[in-house]
Each structure stands twice: as C-alpha cells, then as structure tokens.
Amino acid sequence: MLFSPVTIGNMELPNRIVRAACGERMADWEGRVGHKMLSYVETLARGGCGLIILGHGYVRRDGRLTDNETGLDRDDQVSRLELIARQAQRAGIKVAMQISHGGPQCRPSVIETTPVSPSGVEIKKTSVVPRALEPEEIEALVGDFARAAVRVKEAGFDAVQIHAAHGYLLTQFLSPATNLRDDEWGGTPEKRRRFLIAVLEAVQEEVGPDYPVLIKMNLDDCIPNGIPMKEALENARIVSEVGVAAIEVSGGMVDSDKGAARRDIQPGQQEAYFRHLARAARKVVGCPVILVGGLKSIEVITEVLESGDADLVALGRPLIREPHLPLEWLDGRQGPAECISCNRCALYKDRVLRCESLILEQQEEENA
Numbered sequence: 001m002l003f004s005p006v007t008i009g010n011m012e013l014p015n016r017i018v019r020a021a022c023g024e025r026m027a028d029w030e031g032r033v034g035h036k037m038l039s040y041v042e043t044l045a046r047g048g049c050g051l052i053i054l055g056h057g058y059v060r061r062d063g064r065l066t067d068n069e070t071g072l073d074r075d076d077q078v079s080r081l082e083l084i085a086r087q088a089q090r091a092g093i094k095v096a097m098q099i100s101h102g103g104p105q106c107r108p109s110v111i112e113t114t115p116v117s118p119s120g121v122e123i124k125k126t127s128v129v130p131r132a133l134e135p136e137e138i139e140a141l142v143g144d145f146a147r148a149a150v151r152v153k154e155a156g157f158d159a160v161q162i163h164a165a166h167g168y169l170l171t172q173f174l175s176p177a178t179n180l181r182d183d184e185w186g187g188t189p190e191k192r193r194r195f196l197i198a199v200l201e202a203v204q205e206e207v208g209p210d211y212p213v214l215i216k217m218n219l220d221d222c223i224p225n226g227i228p229m230k231e232a233l234e235n236a237r238i239v240s241e242v243g244v245a246a247i248e249v250s251g252g253m254v255d256s257d258k259g260a261a262r263r264d265i266q267p268g269q270q271e272a273y274f275r276h277l278a279r280a281a282r283k284v285v286g287c288p289v290i291l292v293g294g295l296k297s298i299e300v301i302t303e304v305l306e307s308g309d310a311d312l313v314a315l316g317r318p319l320i321r322e323p324h325l326p327l328e329w330l331d332g333r334q335g336p337a338e339c340i341s342c343n344r345c346a347l348y349k350d351r352v353l354r355c356e357s358l359i360l361e362q363q364e365e366e367n368a
C-alpha cells in the first residue's frame, strides 16, 4: 500500500511518502535560493518519496525565522525557485512549497523589529513579547500570503502548502491560548479561524481552482488551554469544505513540552504520535489526510495506511538523515530509519539543514 499511487488534487503521486516541510535554510539574505538548494532537492527527488514539500517560505520579511530562509515576498525570488521546481520535476517528482509567517517565533535580532501575533502573548521559552497586529495589518497579511502563493505557482511548483501548525502566525490566531482578541479576528471559534479561512480563500482566488492547495494544521496545541479537539476538527472540516487538496495533521506550539511536533522517540510504540488526530480528522474531512510525526519504520507506516487512519505519511527528520530512505524501503530494506530523533538538526537555527549527528559520527570516524 505504501508504494501504491495516490491522487492529491490534480497530482498523481507514485507512492504515499511525503517529504515533510523542513526549513532548508539555504537561501541568501534576500531569500533567494541557489546551488545548495538545487543539489539538496535533486538528492531528495532521487530518494524515492512521492511528494516533496519544501519548508517555510516567508510571505513577509518580518515573518522569517532565520537570515537564510527561503523568501516568497518578492518577484525577483521567482526565477531561482523555477530552477528548484524543475530540478524535482526532472526526476519525475512532484514538489510543493510551504508559505508561512513565523509570527512571534521570529527573533527580534533577525527581523530587526518586534515580532507580531494576534494578542501579544509572551513566548515563555524565548521571553519574546510580540506586538498585537492591528486589524488592517491582518487584512494586508492575507494579501501577502496570496501573493506568495502566486509566486510559488509562477515558479512552476506543483502545489502550495499553507503552514497553520506549530505556533507560527496562523496557528496563533487559531489557538484560544494565544488569540485573546475580542474583535472580528478572535473571541469565538469562528472568528479565531477567520484569518486562516481568509488566507485560504485569497490563495485559492489567486492560484485558481485547479491548483492544489494543501494545509498543515494543528489538531492539538499540546499546551494547557490550547485548541479544543472539537474546535480543531471543525477547522479541519471547514478547510476541507472550502476546498484543500490535502490536510497534514500535526500539533504543538513553541511552549509545548518536549517539542511536541518533533518528539524524541524510538522506533516502535512511540511512533506515529499524532495518529489519533489523523484518525479523527479522516472521519470529518473530504480530502486526503497526511500524518506526520515520528514515523520511522515501514511496519508502522504500512499499518497506519492499511488501518485507514491516514492516506499518506510525511517524514521530516528521517529524510534529513537519509534522503534515499523511501527508495531503500522500496528495494526491500526492512530496518527502521537511522534517525535517532536527537533534534540536533533543529538546534542550530541558522545552519543549513543537515543531520548534525551524522556529521559528528563521520568526524569521529575520521579522527579514529
């Protein structure tokens, strides 16, 4: 089943393994990608996954997480992105680009201004106190997301993914823990989801009905007073009704315990830690559901797919370490991913995306 074809929107995928968006941190200061990203995408595309989703492309300059994040806020970034899309497609692989605004997780030292959020709720882990957005700024941001999606389409990507998970700006609006507004952008479930729906509709309007729009969203914030399951499922149902090609189910905010979205796990029992959320989502949405989070072994993945709890699976950290893992599984490899969930790949925020453990191991071998 893992290696059976599946359709997402108008995309025919050869198998059900998605490369989960992981910020590549390979762009220059102006957000333009270059040869590093080209060769990385080539490696990923040859590795056998069915769909590549590239991580965090910032829709506005104050939404970038690092100085080397991919930018989608200017037209002069598009020509380089075209090369990236073509690189994947040459290998016969579909490629999507994620559009995002980091909100209060952006560091003031990087964006050189105060990070923004719905209500100015402090991020405890970083002590950042963001600034609450004015209503007209929210309207303007809707347009920024839509223009970023147009750049993704113009560059020739097969799809765009809206990032509404992990405590970035869109999640901040969805969560009652971080959206304390009592105007038209908060105060009730309907108003909390208004920004996401406005972004989705604006994106759809600009890219047209046939272009696949995916969403990654939290069904559990993994914090006290986070989004109630009922509300999160209603959000999923509504975005599916508005018309997304697929929903990737995730969870966690920056202040959640144990990283939440990317937990330290071992193969076996702790794998697929958001499976219950995907199962619940699949009952209420009309589009394919992608499960992400701690998937490491082919047995668990196959069982998840066969049980019907998800239509596809997305792998983040395992493919950072072993981009060719899907191909090896297809060729009969039985063992789990070598990734040890140490999260060192996420620790060095400004460093190019890579498996730091693998580098350390290689250095130790050289020094031995």
Ligand SMILES: Cc1cc2nc3c(=O)[nH]c(=O)nc-3n(C[C@H](O)[C@H](O)[C@H](O)COP(=O)(O)O)c2cc1C
Pocket: 020, 021, 022, 023, 024, 054, 055, 056, 098, 163, 165, 216, 250, 261, 262, 263, 292, 293, 294, 295, 314, 315, 316, 317, 318, 343, 345, 346, 353
């Ligand atoms: C280094 C790193 C960067 C990430 N960047 C992104 C990102 O840009 N967008 C996103 O939606 N998730 C991002 N994630 C989260 C992953 O997509 C995924 O949800 C999470 O790692 C759990 O899946 P895994 O256990 O397969 O790694 C990142 C994770 C890591 C480790």
